[in-house]
Amino acid sequence: MNRKIDVIEVGPRDGFQNLKEYLPAEKKIEIIESLINCGVKHMQITSFVHPKAIPQMKDAKEVSAVLLPKYPDLDLFALVPNFRGAQNAMNCGFKKVTNVISLSVSHNKANINRTHDESFAELAKILDECSGLEVCLDVATTFGCPFEGKYYDTAPLMAFLKRAYDLGIRTFNLCDTVGLADPAQVRNVVKAVKAGFPDTRVEVHIHDTRGMGLVNTLAAVEAGVDGVQSTLGGLGGCPFAPGASGNTATEDMVLMLNSMGYDTGIDFGMIWEAAKKEHADIADGVFSGHNIFVKDNSAFIK
Amino acid sequence: MNRKIDVIEVGPRDGFQNLKEYLPAEKKIEIIESLINCGVKHMQITSFVHPKAIPQMKDAKEVSAVLLPKYPDLDLFALVPNFRGAQNAMNCGFKKVTNVISLSVSHNKANINRTHDESFAELAKILDECSGLEVCLDVATTFGCPFEGKYYDTAPLMAFLKRAYDLGIRTFNLCDTVGLADPAQVRNVVKAVKAGFPDTRVEVHIHDTRGMGLVNTLAAVEAGVDGVQSTLGGLGGCPFAPGASGNTATEDMVLMLNSMGYDTGIDFGMIWEAAKKEHADIADGVFSGHNIFVKDNSAFIK
Numbered sequence: 001m002n003r004k005i006d007v008i009e010v011g012p013r014d015g016f017q018n019l020k021e022y023l024p025a026e027k028k029i030e031i032i033e034s035l036i037n038c039g040v041k042h043m044q045i046t047s048f049v050h051p052k053a054i055p056q057m058k059d060a061k062e063v064s065a066v067l068l069p070k071y072p073d074l075d076l077f078a079l080v081p082n083f084r085g086a087q088n089a090m091n092c093g094f095k096k097v098t099n100v101i102s103l104s105v106s107h108n109k110a111n112i113n114r115t116h117d118e119s120f121a122e123l124a125k126i127l128d129e130c131s132g133l134e135v136c137l138d139v140a141t142t143f144g145c146p147f148e149g150k151y152y153d154t155a156p157l158m159a160f161l162k163r164a165y166d167l168g169i170r171t172f173n174l175c176d177t178v179g180l181a182d183p184a185q186v187r188n189v190v191k192a193v194k195a196g197f198p199d200t201r202v203e204v205h206i207h208d209t210r211g212m213g214l215v216n217t218l219a220a221v222e223a224g225v226d227g228v229q230s231t232l233g234g235l236g237g238c239p240f241a242p243g244a245s246g247n248t249a250t251e252d253m254v255l256m257l258n259s260m261g262y263d264t265g266i267d268f269g270m271i272w273e274a275a276k277k278e279h280a281d282i283a284d285g286v287f288s289g290h291n292i293f294v295k296d297n298s299a300f301i302k
Numbered sequence: 303m304n305r306k307i308d309v310i311e312v313g314p315r316d317g318f319q320n321l322k323e324y325l326p327a328e329k330k331i332e333i334i335e336s337l338i339n340c341g342v343k344h345m346q347i348t349s350f351v352h353p354k355a356i357p358q359m360k361d362a363k364e365v366s367a368v369l370l371p372k373y374p375d376l377d378l379f380a381l382v383p384n385f386r387g388a389q390n391a392m393n394c395g396f397k398k399v400t401n402v403i404s405l406s407v408s409h410n411k412a413n414i415n416r417t418h419d420e421s422f423a424e425l426a427k428i429l430d431e432c433s434g435l436e437v438c439l440d441v442a443t444t445f446g447c448p449f450e451g452k453y454y455d456t457a458p459l460m461a462f463l464k465r466a467y468d469l470g471i472r473t474f475n476l477c478d479t480v481g482l483a484d485p486a487q488v489r490n491v492v493k494a495v496k497a498g499f500p501d502t503r504v505e506v507h508i509h510d511t512r513g514m515g516l517v518n519t520l521a522a523v524e525a526g527v528d529g530v531q532s533t534l535g536g537l538g539g540c541p542f543a544p545g546a547s548g549n550t551a552t553e554d555m556v557l558m559l560n561s562m563g564y565d566t567g568i569d570f571g572m573i574w575e576a577a578k579k580e581h582a583d584i585a586d587g588v589f590s591g592h593n594i595f596v597k598d599n600s601a602f603i604k
Contacts, residue, residue, distance in 0.1 A: 183558070211515065211516050245596070252514075259486070260485060261486065294511060
């Protein structure tokens with residue numbers, strides 16, 4: 001009877017890509033499988049980017065070759081920055097990818113060195129030429145941009161989404177890329193998007209930069225999103241802001257949602273152990289999840 | 303037109319008392335005054351406890367002697383564990399104190415070595431003999447206890463509050479002492495207390511142990527509390543759980559509430575600077591606030 005919420009783990013991409021030391025493919029696979037064992041059914045397991053740009057993702061093919069055949073019923077997908085990445089993902093057996101375009105023109109230029117016109121042309125090419133591939137859109141800087149500031153008007157967002165919708169996109173992932181959102185803004189934006197595009201799937205991707213990871217995630221859930229992204233241990237973001245700028249931690253989010261009666265399909269006790277094991281195994285110190293630092297397990301697991 | 307929320311700073315008590323190294327009285331006063339300069343009007347500035355129990359608070363008299371005459375119009379108050387503490391607070395010029403009793407019988411025993419009957423008898427004595435002193439009640443372990451677990455039934459809480467109400471208490475501070483609450487529980491409890499005791503003032507005191515500091519605080523605000531407690535920098539709680547178990551950080555909370563349009567009366571830019579200065583000045587490393595680790599101040603201050 002409880003409302004189902006899709007928890008979408010993106011740590012193997014957004015978390016691992018921020019680690020300073022290369023994490024071997026077998027270790028990546030081990031962590032990914034620990035998440036699968038906890039009940040995670042939706043996961044961004046890698047990205048197809050140039051290894052010079054993001055060395056951590058150089059093993060995309062290797063990771064995919066192990067996991068895709070082994071878990072054909074799970075929603076495992078990859079991030080692709082361009083048509084070439086989409087082709088590579090298809091060749092590795094992916095049925096679903098996410099492409100990224102920033103709502104902010106200046107951030108899009110800084111992040112992928114493209115104008116909006118160039119990005120949408122590339123997206124159109126992926127959709128045209130990769131038949132059979134499901135393509136979702138990560139809308140970076142939905143809530144604000146590090147160069148342009150926080151966004152108070154939803155009109156530019158709606159026009160941006162319309163452009164993607166008209167190309168055929170039916171899954172929007174609204175990203176608070178640098179952690180500028182507040183709960184009122186998240187509610188407002190999510191409701192506007194759900195009302196404007198009622199036949200799309202809407203997800204959010206929230207960074208915990210200013211401590212609002214969980215409150216913004218809950219705001220999105222209560223405003224009607226279909227899925228919420230997060231990373232095991234709260235990995236992600238900038239390693240130069242200790243404890244502060246990773247994504248919302250999956251295990252913290254699962255504790256909150258499970259406690260409130262939502263059906264995440266994920267066992268908190270198990271994912272807590274997975275997060276603590278990841279923390280023990282990865283020495284980079286970029287963890288922002290809270291529960292991994294809690295020593296006492298009594299008194300709160302239902 | 304915006305709803306006013308009282309931000310009640312408790313760092314000078316709940317934060318400082320957890321520091322390993324003694325913070326000199328003049329440094330305490332400096333931080334307290336930096337908060338006052340930011341617009342903070344409600345503050346727990348010390349506690350009257352035995353210096354052997356909590357050495358950090360041995361300067362309660364000294365701190366009070368400087369601040370109370372200087373800021374007669376502010377709501378500056380002290381925590382008192384017993385009648386003797388209340389007498390000392392009165393003698394130092396306090397007009398308002400908070401007494402603490404745990405809803406959990408086992409935690410009350412562990413924390414102040416009293417049964418409920420003994421605690422309520424002491425509270426009655428304070429109320430009877432300290433005429434003119436406003437006495438508020440901190441209800442420790444309102445949402446759960448480290449020994450007894452999370453509380454799912456509000457009936458014991460309501461009976462507990464009735465007992466205090468009948469003695470004359472009109473301000474309840476509902477404390478999530480070890481960080482067990484979730485937003486649904488906070489809404490449920492706050493609404494029950496507001497409905498059951500409509501002529502009382504209700505506050506919450508939330509620890510961020512599991513990352514739910516802000517989400518639980520917002521849940522309380524939206525359920526109708528009059529004030530929210532927090533600590534500058536997120537100090538507080540157990541120093542053995544790094545980054546994990548302080549109180550909700552005042553500056554993070556102010557950013558969230560101000561961004562949402564609430565009237566806190568506190569300037570975020572100023573309190574952010576105060577938090578960063580406190581962080582630079584105190585070497586204990588027990589900070590759990592997020593904004594103090596954010597380097598870029600562009601793009602989000604309204």
